[in-house]
Amino acid sequence: MFGDVLHRLRKEKHLTQRELADKLSISRSALSLYESNKREPDFATLKKIADFFNVSLDYLLDREVGNTSTNDYKIPDYISEVLKDPDITQAFKELKNMSEEEIKSLAVHLYAIKLMRTKEKESKGTNKS
Structure with missing residues (x-):
């Protein structure tokens, strides 16, 4: 239900x-009623909540979407292989506990690895001449 999703996101x-109430410009008591599923927000507040958490309204409303092309997404084989490693799986589980700053740092590290790989390929290409 909506309140359960909202509570988890918070x-x-x-x-x-x-x-959270301050960030959304609503009262704490209203937020409490939303989280306990005793009250539902108006559309404007619902959109504000979805925007704040960067989630879709479908997700926020705990709505399962029917058969659409987005549900037909298949995880690429190379990702499935990587996820078989228990250390990688544990690292992905830790993502939910990371701060925004830690996630940005992780992204920078991944980008640095990509740059190093690109430079290695370029240096191998120039050494062949």
Whole structure:
């Protein structure tokens, strides 16, 4: 239900009800009622919540979408192979506990690896002459 999703998203961001309510410009009591599924937000507030958490309204409303092309996405084989490694699987599970700063740092590291690989390929290509 909506309230359960909202509660989970708030906890994942390590926010109190007061902090989230302030960020959304709503009262803490309204947020509490949303999380306990005793009240539903209006459309404007719903959009504000979805934007804040960067999720779709379908996700926020805990709605399963029917057969659409986005549900037909198949995980590429190379990713499936990588995910068989228990250390990699554990690392991915840790993503939900990372701060925004840590996730950005991870992205920078991955980009650096890509740049190093590109430079290696380029140097191998110039050494062949």
